[in-house]
Amino acid sequence: MSSVEGLRATSSQFTLEGEPFRILGGSIHYFRVPRAYWKDRLLKMRACGLNTLSTYVPWNLHEPERGMFNFHEELDLKAYISLAAELGLWVVLRPGPYICAEWDLGGLPSWLLRDEGMQLRTTYPGFADAVNSYFDKLISVIKPLMFEQGGPIIAVQVENEYGSYSQDEDYMPFLKNSLESRGINELFLTSDNWEGLRYGGVEGALKTINLQRLSFGAIQSLADMQPEKSLMVMEYWSGWFDVWGEHHHIFRAEDMVAVVSEILQREVSINLYMFHGGTTFGFMNGAMDFGTYKPQVTSYDYDAPLSEDGDYTVKYHLLRDLFSQYHSEPLPEVPSVQERRAQQPIVIQQHLSLWDSLHLTELHRSHKAVNMENLPFNNDNGQSYGYTLYETTITCGGILNSKNNIRDRALVFVGKQSVGTLDYKTQELTLPDGKGDITLGLLVENCGRVNYGKVLDEQRKGLVGDILLNNCPLRDFTIYCLDMKKSFINRLSSGQWKPVHQQPSFPAFFQAKLCVDNPPRDTFMRLPGWCKGVVFVNGQNLGRHWSIGPQQFLYLPGPWLRIGENQIIVFEEQRADGKILFASNPDHGKTTDVYKLPFCTLL
Known part of the structure; x- marks a missing residue:
């Protein structure tokens, strides 16, 4: 001491x-x-x-x-x-x-x-x-x-x-x-x-x-x-x-x-x-x-x-x-810069529909919708991150109203066909009529809990209240946990992947192989032509991609790659290109100088 x-x-x-x-x-x-x-x-x-x-x-x-x-x-x-x-x-x-x-x-x-x-x-x-x-x-x-x-x-x-x-x-x-x-x-x-x-x-x-x-x-x-x-x-x-x-x-x-x-x-x-x-x-x-x-x-x-x-x-x-100027001794030498490498583009080889992966997840049945945190998953600690799929049966079309109870964004499916998106701005959709019992699906994404301000206690995600169809609350849900942890990504290998020439059914997982024949270096992954989702490299979650930017890349650290074959899986919600590109520099999109913003916006 x-x-x-x-x-x-x-x-x-x-x-x-x-x-x-x-x-x-x-x-x-x-x-x-x-x-x-x-x-x-x-x-x-x-x-x-x-x-x-x-x-x-x-x-x-x-x-x-x-x-x-x-x-x-x-x-x-x-x-x-x-x-x-x-x-x-x-x-x-x-x-x-x-x-x-x-x-x-x-x-x-x-x-x-x-x-x-x-x-x-x-x-x-x-x-x-x-x-x-x-x-x-x-x-x-x-x-x-x-x-x-x-x-x-x-x-x-x-x-x-x-x-x-x-x-x-x-x-x-x-x-x-x-x-x-x-x-x-x-x-x-x-x-x-x-x-x-x-x-x-x-x-x-x-x-x-x-x-x-x-x-x-x-x-x-x-x-x-x-x-x-x-x-x-x-x-x-x-x-x-x-x-x-x-x-x-x-x-x-x-x-x-x-x-x-x-x-x-x-x-x-x-x-x-x-x-x-x-x-x-x-x-x-x-x-x-x-x-x-x-x-x-x-x-x-x-x-x-x-x-x-x-x-x-x-x-x-x-x-x-x-x-x-504030040191009496010379500063240490500046270390050398890490080398970066733009890998060659890679082609998507297989895809797996989200619907075909659901047997690999936990599920829960509930009369009423349950928010992510209160689901009985992860040893009764709830679901913290990712997506949650809520499915129920409907017998008619009509007006679907979220009553602002979706946190934060939901892709809406009727019979596994996308019919639109609900979020904070869009809270109402018209569902098409169909015959007999039809499965209605709401794939809800936790886009990130608020980290600053007075609303921390209100950051429950998923469905946080009733969703109405023709003014009647939906009931009797099957709820799937899609937190996409590394163990789930690894389990996907046992799924029924389809070859790339077959038209994918969105949302879907897309798989490609990146071959590295030299000591791995940092690179930046780019997904032009894709829309929104998540990227996994050798099971590691690199983060979210979204075409609206400003970020137009994902940083892929060299230490997370290995010499030889590397598995890349992209979860994509709506639109996919047949390839993945790489660059040696990031693309941050259009810029704004914070010094020109009102002072109050930086508090």
Whole structure:
């Protein structure tokens, strides 16, 4: 155990080990970067002149089912933090339980929503008990990595941006006590944007601020709240995230570096959010909802100093020049760039109708529709992600009305023939008449739970209430779980795949083989001519594709490929091309400069 004094904020300048210390930090989320690339990204961070890594911890990945914990392989938090220490980086840990991060439900597990009375981010017993159980496990993992134990963690954040939520005055003290009572003694921080700064603190924790522009005297406001305390911008937004159907956000390097330079001149510590964004693989993207629901894209490039695949940008080089002025020794050499390769186009070989895969899934029969989280799947933890198919029998056509009870988007089928889509904007469809009993199917996609704002308790997915046909509620459903976990993708091999010359019946899975005869390199998959769905490579879920953009690619990391044959499966909802293309560079689509957007849109 270290007898040396850890990080202190009791004067205008931080001290560490009793000496003045400036946090020059950057955020890299281990859960958005393939483990094989952790070292590469952290070395590039050191070479840019940063001395501190910050990372969130996503509860919903670490405890996917209640009481079932995963801190292994790609989620080996201990290995990630230990690697940072080995490479000479300090660590600011942001364990949540809520993290935002443009991540599904802000990192909270969806099984919490099985409780109809759940009040997230409060001291409601159902939430507090789950947090305590999670912290018991999490703290046992991270406690040996604390500074006082000789580890690199010099500060721990209490929750995240609670000032923008602020629904329970006992909540932040409860969380701080939960950490302290389990032996966490490092410097505690809170983190809020300018508007939430007054409401998000807790006694005994240093307030820090999140911003992109030096507006409204934000840093001076922070200083006035905490006289004689150290100042820190916990999230300096180096870019911004994207949502489906809008433009890719960029933040000009010169504009960004000018603000960073001024922050440093004011002797304020800084953490770049993000230094390297990475990728929101799988179904883990969140959504925003300030009156209009907007799901976020798979890429988390963020227009950060390191690109999605870890390449250097103009921002990186400008920041390196700037940060070098705050070091007495020369910075480490810049690591070489990872090679990228545009693989040759590959041709689809087989397809499997969604209907022909249903025998490989779990099913549940219910008189009334049941939302995803309350389905009796996954050891009674419900269904968290992906698609859910609701089927029932109807005897006539007419007007189908969703009553806005679809979360978030449903393909509607009559006798397995597509008749349209229902979502937040389109809530009514006319169904054709038919003879006798006809199967009505609603394939509902969870497009991503909202990760920020006051509506977290309302993020149940699937069918969350009655759907009406000619003003009568539908009843007697057969409900199929299509969460498309790796085990399900592997089971597809036993399905009755059809050759490519036979016309596919949508939705469907499409299979192709990618042959790699050299050491695998990063590449970018492109799907022109396709519409919407999900891509799996060797069972790994790369994320969602959608022709509306802005993202027109999926990042495929080299370490997830192998020499020889690689299996690619595309789940496609509506339209397929006969081939898959590859590129050596991403295509982010049309761009929008965030500096030209109204300031309120970035809060």
